[in-house]
Amino acid sequence: LEQVFINLLTNARDAVMNSPRKLVQIISSVGADTVTLAFLDTGPGIPEGMEKRIFDPFFTTKEVGAGTGLGLSITYGIIKEHQGTISVVNRPGQGATFLVQLPLASMDLPKESSQINPFEETP
């Protein structure tokens, strides 16, 4: 997941680089069984019609040598492995927001250990 966050934040950093307003924000919210993370930037957004291709391996709009185009495809794979989802909310000319949803781990304890009461005196 560290790799996911580095990829999304690096993209956001690159996106705001030439924008007059340089804001990168992460918003998190925890629901009953999922956590949602929003990575928001005030860069140029994704050129219209390209939203579907950005998760493809080797798709890049960066200069030769600047990007491999693998960041988002690796990110997509990692999120899938965690049974999560990733989507993009694009505002051309105003910025992009990547939404990551991940299921929370179950806190159920195994039956036997849940029956141990640490405060109970042992005979």
Ligand SMILES: Nc1ncnc2c1ncn2[C@@H]1O[C@H](COP(=O)(O)OP(=O)(O)OP(=O)(O)O)[C@@H](O)[C@H]1O
């Ligand atoms: N926050 C963003 N704002 C605007 N465009 C973006 C953003 N994130 C990704 N993109 C677009 O999606 C393309 C693919 O992103 P991806 O992270 O896969 O590759 P990259 O950043 O070009 O190269 P790499 O991550 O391998 O260094 C980018 O080249 C860019 O065109």
Ligand SMILES: [Mg+2]
């Ligand atoms: Mg990238």
